Amino acid sequence: MTKKLEAEELKDLENMAYQIRRLSLEMICYGQWGHPGGSFSMAEILAVLYFHTMNIKPDKIAWESRDRLILSKAHGSPALYAALALRGYFPIEKLYTYCELDGILEGHTDMKRTPGLESSGGPLGMGLSVAAGICLGLRMKEEPRARVFCIMGDGEVNEGNIWEAAMAAAHYHLDNLIAILDYNKVMAKGMVNQLMGIEPLADKWSAFGWEVIEVDGHDIEELVNALYQARWIKPHGAPIVIIAHTVKGKGIETAEFNYKWHTQAPDPQTTDAMLRELSRRYKKPEEGYSRICEPVRKETFYGGE
Amino acid sequence: MAENKLAEKIEMREAFGNAMVEVGRQFPQVVVLDADLNTSSKIVYFKKAFPDRFFQVGIAEQNLFGIAAGLALTGFIPFPSTFAVFASRRALDQVAISICYPKLNVKIPGSYVGLPTSRAGASHNCIEDIAIMRVLPNMRVADPGDNQDLRAIIHTAILTDGPVYFRITRLTVDDIFDADHQFEWGKGRLLKRGYDVTLFGTGMMTSLCLRAADLLAQDGIDAEVIHLASIKPIDRELISDSVARTGCAVTAENASVVGGFGCAVLEVLAETVPVPLLRIGVQDCWVDSGGIDELFTYHKMQPVDIAAAARQVVGMKRPFQISRSG
Numbered sequence: 001m002t003k004k005l006e007a008e009e010l011k012d013l014e015n016m017a018y019q020i021r022r023l024s025l026e027m028i029c030y031g032q033w034g035h036p037g038g039s040f041s042m043a044e045i046l047a048v049l050y051f052h053t054m055n056i057k058p059d060k061i062a063w064e065s066r067d068r069l070i071l072s073k074a075h076g077s078p079a080l081y082a083a084l085a086l087r088g089y090f091p092i093e094k095l096y097t098y099c100e101l102d103g104i105l106e107g108h109t110d111m112k113r114t115p116g117l118e119s120s121g122g123p124l125g126m127g128l129s130v131a132a133g134i135c136l137g138l139r140m141k142e143e144p145r146a147r148v149f150c151i152m153g154d155g156e157v158n159e160g161n162i163w164e165a166a167m168a169a170a171h172y173h174l175d176n177l178i179a180i181l182d183y184n185k186v187m188a189k190g191m192v193n194q195l196m197g198i199e200p201l202a203d204k205w206s207a208f209g210w211e212v213i214e215v216d217g218h219d220i221e222e223l224v225n226a227l228y229q230a231r232w233i234k235p236h237g238a239p240i241v242i243i244a245h246t247v248k249g250k251g252i253e254t255a256e257f258n259y260k261w262h263t264q265a266p267d268p269q270t271t272d273a274m275l276r277e278l279s280r281r282y283k284k285p286e287e288g289y290s291r292i293c294e295p296v297r298k299e300t301f302y303g304g305e
Numbered sequence: 306m307a308e309n310k311l312a313e314k315i316e317m318r319e320a321f322g323n324a325m326v327e328v329g330r331q332f333p334q335v336v337v338l339d340a341d342l343n344t345s346s347k348i349v350y351f352k353k354a355f356p357d358r359f360f361q362v363g364i365a366e367q368n369l370f371g372i373a374a375g376l377a378l379t380g381f382i383p384f385p386s387t388f389a390v391f392a393s394r395r396a397l398d399q400v401a402i403s404i405c406y407p408k409l410n411v412k413i414p415g416s417y418v419g420l421p422t423s424r425a426g427a428s429h430n431c432i433e434d435i436a437i438m439r440v441l442p443n444m445r446v447a448d449p450g451d452n453q454d455l456r457a458i459i460h461t462a463i464l465t466d467g468p469v470y471f472r473i474t475r476l477t478v479d480d481i482f483d484a485d486h487q488f489e490w491g492k493g494r495l496l497k498r499g500y501d502v503t504l505f506g507t508g509m510m511t512s513l514c515l516r517a518a519d520l521l522a523q524d525g526i527d528a529e530v531i532h533l534a535s536i537k538p539i540d541r542e543l544i545s546d547s548v549a550r551t552g553c554a555v556t557a558e559n560a561s562v563v564g565g566f567g568c569a570v571l572e573v574l575a576e577t578v579p580v581p582l583l584r585i586g587v588q589d590c591w592v593d594s595g596g597i598d599e600l601f602t603y604h605k606m607q608p609v610d611i612a613a614a615a616r617q618v619v620g621m622k623r624p625f626q627i628s629r630s631g
Contacts, residue, residue, distance in 0.1 A: 111407045119378065120407040123398050129368045130403055133375015133383075136360065140336075141379060161399070164368035171363075 003228035005221055009052070013220045016047035016086060018282045021251045022275060023082035023095055029271035029289065031099035033107060037261045039079035041184035041246040042151060044218050046083040049149060053227040058088040061115055065146050068118045068134055072127020073153035073182065074109045075263075081105050081114065089116035125159025128152060128179060132165050132239075135174040147231055150179045155187035158196045163208070166239075170209030175235035178227070179210075182217065184248035188262045205241045217244025251278050314477050317509075318416060320452035321473045322347030324459045325384065326354045332463055336376055338362055338385040340369045346416040346473070348386045366391045370399035370411075377409040382463055388422075389415030389431035389472060393438060400468075401441050408443045408467045412459075418448075418508070419559030420592055420600045421476035427591035430600075435507075436564030438470040439537050445490060446537040448472040448508030448558070448566070451481045454534050457488035465490065472508055474559065476597065479512035481532065493540035495547070499529035502615045503547045503554040507533050507566045510557035510585070510606070517611035528615055539569050545577035553618040554582045557611055562586035581621035583614040 005013075020043040028034035050056075054067040071080050078098065085092045090104065097103025104113050108122035119130050131150035138146050156162060169177050187195050198204070202212045211234045215222040223244070230240040248262070249255025252274050266274060272289035279286045315323075329335055329351055336358045343349040343361075352359040362369045366387055373385040385392075392400065392415045404411045415434050422430045438446045445465065449455035455473065462469040481496065496511070497518055506514035511532040518528040529551055533540060548554050554574070556567035567584030574580060587604050601607050 119374070120402060123402050125367075126371055126399055126403050129371020129399070130375045130378070132368075133372035134378050135375070136372065137376045137379025137381055140358075140381070161367040161371065164363075164365035165371060168362055168365065168368055168372065172360075 003225050005224055010220060013047050013051055013224075014282070016051050016083075017043040017220070018278065018284065019086055020046055020079050020082040021278055023085070023092070024078035025266070025271060025274055025278070026289065027078045027081065027095050027098040028265050029268060030096050032265045033099050034078050034265055035075040035263050036078075036252075036266075037186065037248040037255055037258070038073060038076045038153060038182070038184065040250045040252065040255065041217070041248050042076055042079055042182045043250070044220055044223055045151065045180055045182060045244055046079055048220060048223045048227060050083045050087045052224055053231070054149070055145070056087075058116065061089070064141070065143050067146055068131075068148045070119050070127045070131040070134070070148065070150045071109055071121060072131075072150055073124065073156055074121030074127070076151070076153075076182075077105070077107065077109050080109070084114070084116040087116070090114070124153065124156040125161035128162055128165035128169070131177055131179070132169045132172070132174055135169070135177045136172060138176060144176075146176065148177050150177065152179060152181050154181060154183045154185065154192050154198060155195070157181070157198050157201070166205065166208040166210065169239040173237040174239045175237055177239040178230045179239065179241040181241060181243045182246055183243055184246040186248035186257055186259050186262065188259065190259050202243055205243070209238055211238045211240045212243060213240065214243045214245065217246035218250055251281055253277065314480075315452065316477045317449070317452055317455060317474050318345075318347045320455055321414065321416070322350035324456040325351040327456070328459055328463055329355050329358065332382065334380065334382050335463065336360065336381045336383050338369055338373055338376075338383055340364055340366050340387045340391065342387055342416070346386050346388070346414070348384075348414075366396040367399050370396045371403050373411045374399070374403040374409050377404070377411050382410050382412060384412050384414055386414050386416065388417045388429065389434045390417070390429055392470070393431065393434035397437060404468050405441045405443045410466060411468050412462045413468065413470045414473055415470060416473045416475070418472040418474050420604065420606065421474045421509075421559075421597050423597045423600055424594045426594040430592035432561040432587045432592055434470070434472065435536060435558065435560045435566055436568070439565070439569065443467055444537065445469045445535075446471070447488070447534050448536060449534050450506070450508065450511040450532045451478050453480070453482040453484060453486040454488060457482075457486050458534060461488045461490065474509050476509060478509045479515075481512060481515070488534060490535050491538035491540055492535060493531050493533040493543040495529070495543065496532055497528070497530040499527040500551060501527045502619050503529045503531060503551045504611060504615060505531050505533055505544065505554060505556045505570050507536055507557070508559050510559050513606070513608045514557050514611055516608035517615065520608055520612040521615055524616070526615065526619060533566070533570070536566050536569055539573060541573045541577065544570055544573045548574060548578045548580050552622045553580050555585060555611060555614045555618055556582065557585040557606070559606070560586055561589060563589050581618050583618045585611050585614055
């Protein structure tokens with residue numbers, strides 16, 4: 001049983017992934033700090049979650065039966081902020097308060113500050129436990145429809161806390177938990193398989209009692225279908241992990257699979273070129289940095305790693 | 306509380322287990338998580354009374370606090386229960402970022418604090434938790450003076466918005482308070498009025514301060530005794546007012562003197578009424594295995610040691626302060 005998308009829906013979701021990339025990059029350039037690589041690799045994942053899969057009401061943030069998203073790899077915050085703004089949790093202009101003292105968007109996620117965030121994070125390895133706790137709470141509150149999605153990084157599964165949570169989620173039969181592993185193959189300072197290998201990854205999750213689905217994390221139809229399976233077909237007492245094979249920095253050639261763009265803020269000129277490259281890749285009218293940022297551009301650039 | 310009328314003396318951890326059952330009845334949103342220590346911490350009483358609201362997470366403290374954060378996010382009031390050493394050291398990052406940063410409603414009981422853990426040795430004799438928990442923004446910290454104080458702290462903690470850390474010793478401690486005792490954040494208790502020196506106690510050390518005051522009275526030194534269960538926030542007014550009269554102070558804590566309760570009092574006095582002050586507690590060393598009484602003697606934390614510190618600090622008072630204290 002699969003979930004088919006209308007051509008129009010597919011086009012919309014592709015456009016959202018494109019917008020998430022653009023806005024992330026503009027935010028990082030404007031804030032002069034941030035993580036483009038891990039933001040770009042999960043652009044399609046966030047587009048599908050926020051514009052197709054998740055049952056949410058941006059005008060009623062605390063709706064009890066809503067689906068929740070926990071971003072365990074909280075350094076991917078620019079992409080999440082872009083998705084939240086596009087979905088209507090706050091005005092797009094607020095994206096340019098990213099990393100500002102009086103802004104609403106922290107470098108790493110702060111749920112007290114940003115409408116639509118479900119948790120605070122930063123240190124890796126913590127999100128899956130929080131997600132599991134929410135799943136337990138939802139079960140006690142008898143909210144059978146709500147799902148908790150948790151996006152993890154690949155290097156993040158080096159953390160012991162992830163496997164503590166994995167063990168507990170299976171023990172408590174949390175089939176309302178859907179983890180998505182953004183397997184972009186690159187960590188902060190090099191390739192995953194060179195720094196600390198995590199393979200055989202699917203076998204590890206299976207051995208921990210999880211239902212495993214593997215997809216191309218940039219293929220929107222595959223993602224839609226996997227998330228449909230995870231919500232409606234797979235749940236039978238085991239938590240579900242979708243291993244999404246992705247490309248770190250996807251969308252900008254120099255950043256792809258390049259750890260140097262894990263934490264790196266490009267200067268405005270580079271950003272402009274990158275945004276133009278993105279438009280060409282997605283067959284959109286060519287647009288550069290000036291579109292939204294020009295009025296708020298800062299005088300000095302002190303960015304970088 | 307009916308059970309307490311017949312009050313034979315029980316260990317503080319027993320009182321903890323009993324109080325948790327009491328609040329479990331009263332507050333349906335209270336849930337408990339345990340990392341395989343429930344019969345030691347005595348949270349097992351809650352497990353027996355409310356099996357559906359008790360979650361075993363196994364020996365996984367990072368996960369213990371992460372899951373607690375998730376439960377708090379769905380409106381429950383979780384008590385993730387483990388030994389104080391693991392709460393403060395093993396899972397500090399989770400406590401800090403998953404719980405304190407978003408100010409989640411998680412109440413953390415730190416069991417087996419300080420010297421009375423005794424024979425388990427340095428890894429388990431928790432002396433650093435006050436300092437560690439105190440430094441976290443949004444966290445409130447309390448160390449109860451007796452079983453009634455503990456019970457009152459748990460009640461207040463449940464009615465307080467945000468994270469709370471409170472300490473529980475395994476020992477049977479002297480009774481100080483009555484059954485109608487109430488606990489309020491940032492409020493200390495004047496237990497004995499005096500004019501020569503103030504003894505500030507927290508946790509089980511307050512009852513040792515009271516005994517020290519009796520010893521000092523035999524020498525004609527009139528010691529004031531103040532109990533500060535609320536370490537953060539701390540009662541700045543009571544501390545500075547008392548010391549403005551007595552002119553010197555001794556602090557006593559069942560923990561390291563580095564960064565802990567004594568330092569919290571010192572911070573207040575440095576900013577208000579700077580006076581000579583000596584700190585009783587573990588002097589920046591590990592607490593190795595030993596008998597309980599033996600350890601209190603070795604670390605100079607007995608009533609005689611508090612009294613000796615008081616005599617010494619009275620001698621350090623500046624002349625104008627001595628004249629004021631008469």
